[in-house]
Amino acid sequence: MNILVFIKQVPDTNEVRIDPKTGTLIRDGVPSIINPDDKNAIEEALRIKEEHGAKVTVVTMGPPQAEKALREALAMGVDEAVLLTDRAFAGADTWATSLVLAKAAEKLGYDLIFAGRQAIDGDTAQVGPEIAEHLNLPQVTYVEKVEVLDGKVRVRRAMEDGYETLLVKTPCLLTCIKELNNPRYMNIYDIFTCYAKEIKKMGIDDLGLDKEEVGLVGSPTKVKKSFTKGPKAQGEKFDVPPHEAATIVCEKLKGMHLI
Amino acid sequence: MDFSLTREQQLAKEMLEKFVENEVRPIAAEIDETEEFPIETVKKMARLGMMGIPFEREIGGAGGDFITYIMAVEELAKACATTSVVLSAHTSLCCWPIYAYGTDEQKAKYLPKLLKGEHLGAFALTEPNAGTDAASQQTTAKLEGDYYTLNGSKVFITNGGYADIFIVFAMTDRSKGTKGISAFIVEKGFEGFSLGKIEDKMGIRASSTAELIFKDCKVPKENLLGKEGIGFKIAMSTLDGGRIGIAAQALGIAEGALNEAVKYMKERKQFGKPIATFQGLQFYIADMATRVEAAKNLVYKAAWKKQTGQNYSLDAAMAKLYASETAMYVTTKAVQIFGGYGFTKDYPVERMMRDAKITEIYEGTSEVQKMVISANILK
Ligand SMILES: Cc1cc2nc3c(=O)[nH]c(=O)nc-3n(C[C@H](O)[C@H](O)[C@H](O)COP(=O)(O)OP(=O)(O)OC[C@H]3O[C@@H](n4cnc5c(N)ncnc54)[C@H](O)[C@@H]3O)c2cc1C
Ligand SMILES: Cc1cc2nc3c(=O)[nH]c(=O)nc-3n(C[C@H](O)[C@H](O)[C@H](O)COP(=O)(O)OP(=O)(O)OC[C@H]3O[C@@H](n4cnc5c(N)ncnc54)[C@H](O)[C@@H]3O)c2cc1C
Numbered sequence: 001m002n003i004l005v006f007i008k009q010v011p012d013t014n015e016v017r018i019d020p021k022t023g024t025l026i027r028d029g030v031p032s033i034i035n036p037d038d039k040n041a042i043e044e045a046l047r048i049k050e051e052h053g054a055k056v057t058v059v060t061m062g063p064p065q066a067e068k069a070l071r072e073a074l075a076m077g078v079d080e081a082v083l084l085t086d087r088a089f090a091g092a093d094t095w096a097t098s099l100v101l102a103k104a105a106e107k108l109g110y111d112l113i114f115a116g117r118q119a120i121d122g123d124t125a126q127v128g129p130e131i132a133e134h135l136n137l138p139q140v141t142y143v144e145k146v147e148v149l150d151g152k153v154r155v156r157r158a159m160e161d162g163y164e165t166l167l168v169k170t171p172c173l174l175t176c177i178k179e180l181n182n183p184r185y186m187n188i189y190d191i192f193t194c195y196a197k198e199i200k201k202m203g204i205d206d207l208g209l210d211k212e213e214v215g216l217v218g219s220p221t222k223v224k225k226s227f228t229k230g231p232k233a234q235g236e237k238f239d240v241p242p243h244e245a246a247t248i249v250c251e252k253l254k255g256m257h258l259i
Numbered sequence: 260m261d262f263s264l265t266r267e268q269q270l271a272k273e274m275l276e277k278f279v280e281n282e283v284r285p286i287a288a289e290i291d292e293t294e295e296f297p298i299e300t301v302k303k304m305a306r307l308g309m310m311g312i313p314f315e316r317e318i319g320g321a322g323g324d325f326i327t328y329i330m331a332v333e334e335l336a337k338a339c340a341t342t343s344v345v346l347s348a349h350t351s352l353c354c355w356p357i358y359a360y361g362t363d364e365q366k367a368k369y370l371p372k373l374l375k376g377e378h379l380g381a382f383a384l385t386e387p388n389a390g391t392d393a394a395s396q397q398t399t400a401k402l403e404g405d406y407y408t409l410n411g412s413k414v415f416i417t418n419g420g421y422a423d424i425f426i427v428f429a430m431t432d433r434s435k436g437t438k439g440i441s442a443f444i445v446e447k448g449f450e451g452f453s454l455g456k457i458e459d460k461m462g463i464r465a466s467s468t469a470e471l472i473f474k475d476c477k478v479p480k481e482n483l484l485g486k487e488g489i490g491f492k493i494a495m496s497t498l499d500g501g502r503i504g505i506a507a508q509a510l511g512i513a514e515g516a517l518n519e520a521v522k523y524m525k526e527r528k529q530f531g532k533p534i535a536t537f538q539g540l541q542f543y544i545a546d547m548a549t550r551v552e553a554a555k556n557l558v559y560k561a562a563w564k565k566q567t568g569q570n571y572s573l574d575a576a577m578a579k580l581y582a583s584e585t586a587m588y589v590t591t592k593a594v595q596i597f598g599g600y601g602f603t604k605d606y607p608v609e610r611m612m613r614d615a616k617i618t619e620i621y622e623g624t625s626e627v628q629k630m631v632i633s634a635n636i637l638k
Pocket of ligand 1: 127
């Protein structure tokens with residue numbers, strides 16, 4: 001069984017700053033980590049490998065520095081790592097990102113694909129589902145339990161007020177949440193071999209894509225403006241009975257031409 | 260000259276820091292209180308290859324290097340000195356002498372399980388009347404047919420209550436003095452071998468410090484380590500390397516206490532401002548940080564020398580002497596910076612101060628380190 005795990009390298013903070021001029025993320029000076037949900041994806045793939053036997057390959061699209069995330073995955077015990085890197089991929093939105101990832105999946109071959117639910121920087125939770133659509137695969141999001149059966153998987157999908165249990169034919173794509181498992185640590189054995197392993201690099205030509213389909217050019221999303229919410233001014237406090245408070249609120253709202 | 264870590268060592272450091280934060284720090288105060296040996300933590304460490312870091316994979320090791328092992332002891336000690344000495348005694352004092360002096364059969368029999376952490380190791384040299392004067396061993400070993408018969412007792416043996424494999428020293432020929440001492444690989448279950456008193460200690464309280472009793476204990480003659488008569492040499496060369504481990508433990512304790520002190524100084528307010536703004540305390544921090552840095556350089560220099568096959572005996576003694584004194588200095592100052600709160604069990608610095616003391620005593624007291632250092636210099 002071939003398992004692909006899509007992982008994204010993200011800055012180690014929930015407070016990503018955005019360049020107000022270009023509308024892109026500022027990454028300088030922030031240490032990079034594997035996106036937390038993606039670590040759950042890696043753990044699940046490794047667990048399945050240990051139980052049923054499988055080859056686990058991690059794939060990321062990113063700049064050359066994203067290699068560090070792949071080495072970390074190798075140090076956790078995955079078998080192979082693929083870096084999708086090309087100047088033409090830069091500035092991709094979720095559509096262009098998922099197209100590149102889907103093409104890579106086609107080239108690499110798969111029986112099961114894992115992605116994280118959501119990246120802590122871009123935060124859209126779109127990439128996983130979009131890969132499945134590009135590949136015309138069944139998909140289950142918010143996966144909190146996986147059981148591998150013959151030619152299918154039984155998965156539990158977390159809902160706000162419960163869960164669904166679904167039986168899905170493989171190949172399929174699952175997006176993982178942190179409730180799925182406890183990601184393992186890197187280990188000394190794999191840490192000391194991970195840099196000796198070759199990381200397969202693929203660019204636009206290897207994937208058979210056109211410049212128009214990828215990167216900023218291939219991204220239908222146009223970011224008009226992005227900004228950080230300014231701090232709210234301190235409110236006014238009135239310590240008065242409710243009926244007086246109601247009058248004050250109405251006056252204020254009128255004054256602001258809101259009512 | 261290059262002080263940077265390799266890429267592998269850097270990844271190992273990231274892993275160790277996470278492991279310590281999630282698995283070690285949360286239980287450090289509790290096991291100090293209960294004296295409960297952290298056996299579950301040892302099992303977790305084993306799964307990550309931490310019980311055999313500096314040994315080749317072919318013999319069951321994790322394929323890492325000595326510097327990474329030293330870093331592991333240091334990182335563990337930042338949060339829990341007990342857990343760090345479990346690793347240090349196991350790796351430096353039990354696995355290493357088997358690796359360095361064992362026959363191929365002994366290595367094949369004992370190393371894979373030890374290095375994978377399925378077995379825990381210990382080192383038994385000290386006796387009630389043979390401490391600093393380790394050569395005056397009273398335990399005897401007499402060859403009778405296919406077995407050596409051991410009689411005597413050992414005290415203060417780290418990991419004693421939980422170890423599976425012990426390196427035990429005994430006199431095979433008293434007439435030859437130090438050249439009459441031999442080393443043996445003793446398994447927990449050998450007939451005539453039992454545990455005595457478990458010490459109730461000031462620090463590293465959850466490490467199991469045990470008395471070992473040998474009463475006509477039968478050790479197969481193939482378990483003699485090296486040759487008859489080289490036991491003292493094995494003990495001394497083992498302790499040379501072990502000292503770097505204890506130095507790393509001391510360094511970690513000092514770093515842990517320094518971190519706590521820095522954090523507290525920024526939070527605690529007196530006279531309307533953080534105590535970090537008082538120059539009297541700022542100067543403590545300057546002294547603490549400088550000594551920690553000096554200790555770190557000594558520890559890693561000694562580790563680097565060992566890893567690169569150079570003679571490290573003098574460096575190890577200096578590193579242990581200075582790092583253990585630094586641990587005492589820094590932890591004592593840390594308690595001072597915490598004031599009355601530092602004296603209570605609500606904060607970890609009193610534990611760190613208690614833990615620091617042992618690093619000036621075991622694997623050769625500070626006085627012994629000075630003998631080793633001066634003998635090297637005055638020779
Ligand atoms: C116009 C525009 C320009 C942009 N320019 C940049 C830019 O210059 N630099 C930049 O960093 N971002 C840029 N972005 C953000 C970029 O679109 C997203 O970071 C990216 O498409 C992934 O989306 P997400 O972070 O929301 O991932 P989500 O959809 O939240 O991620 C879900 C899962 O998909 C998988 N996944 C996501 N991304 C990758 C990846 N790259 N490789 C492998 N698996 C992945 C992971 O498993 C992840 O857990 C830009 C966005 C727009 C709209
Ligand atoms: C918690 C703990 C764990 C230990 N773990 C182990 C272990 O795993 N294996 C093991 O074999 N041993 C172990 N030991 C024993 C330890 O190594 C000895 O305690 C240490 O070597 C000192 O011996 P002693 O206690 O007999 O002190 P003594 O030798 O009685 O020393 C008393 C004092 O006299 C000083 N002194 C002695 N001789 C001289 C001299 N010639 N010149 C100047 N000063 C001198 C010493 O420095 C010390 O200050 C452990 C001890 C403890 C407390």
